[in-house]
Amino acid sequence: MTGEGRARFERIYALLRSRICLLDYPPGMRLREEDLAEEFETSRTPIRRVLARLEDEGYVRSVHGVGTMVTDIDSASLEQVYRLRVELSELIGRLSPIVPDAETIEAFDVMRRRCEALAKAPDQRTFAQLNMDFLDLLMTLTENEPLREFSERLYYQTTRFWLKTVAGLERHEEALASETDYFLREISDIATAVSCGALETVGQVRRAHVAMSFARLKARARGDVLPDEV
Secondary structure (H helix, E strand, O other): OHHHHHHHHHHHHHHHHHHHHHOOOOOOEOOOHHHHHHHHHHHHHHHHHHHHHHHHHOOOOEOOOOOOOOOOHHHHHHHHHHHHHHHHHHHHHOOOOOOOOHHHHHHHHHHHHHHHHHHOOOHHHHHHHHHHHHHHHHHHEEEEHHHHHHHHHHHHHHHHHHHHHHHHOOOHHHHHHHHHHHHHHHHHHHHHHHHHHOOOHHOOOHHHHHHHHHHHHHHHHHOOOOHHHH
């Protein structure tokens, strides 16, 4: 693909992946090549390539005689994915770290303020989008491209399950408020570490929060009510 074609491919891919992970395209939904080609004002060839990549990453599957369907969330394999995410998180501050400049430090502070605003009025979709934006910002702290690529891929594999689990809880609002407060603590701790240039600390904080996030998710899946939601 040409440079322009590659940029278009990545833009469409990122948008469709985001729609799937935000559950705008729920499991079981059919994605029609012709509809997407019309929306993005392109031929079906780049759409077909995007769908092939999404299928390779497990977001969709091709069903003979039916078309391309959004996959359901495989909870059985998530524990292994989360464990790998935990290990990779600590590498952010160790592999080819990028010393944060004033602009990066300010970006983390802006992220913290966004989360503070969200904590005052928790919203599931806004929470999910903020989480995605935070991941993108974290990845600017390392030049290690494989680390960035795998961290992003694993993150998006788990975010759909988180959204589906929280949305299905009886005490949905309490759970969302609790997770927003928890996320604010993570962002605040990481923003402080970034402002000090302590990138190894950033990785350690991220690792701890990813591990705790999965522990909380498993507890909720069992139907437990967490102490901060009592």
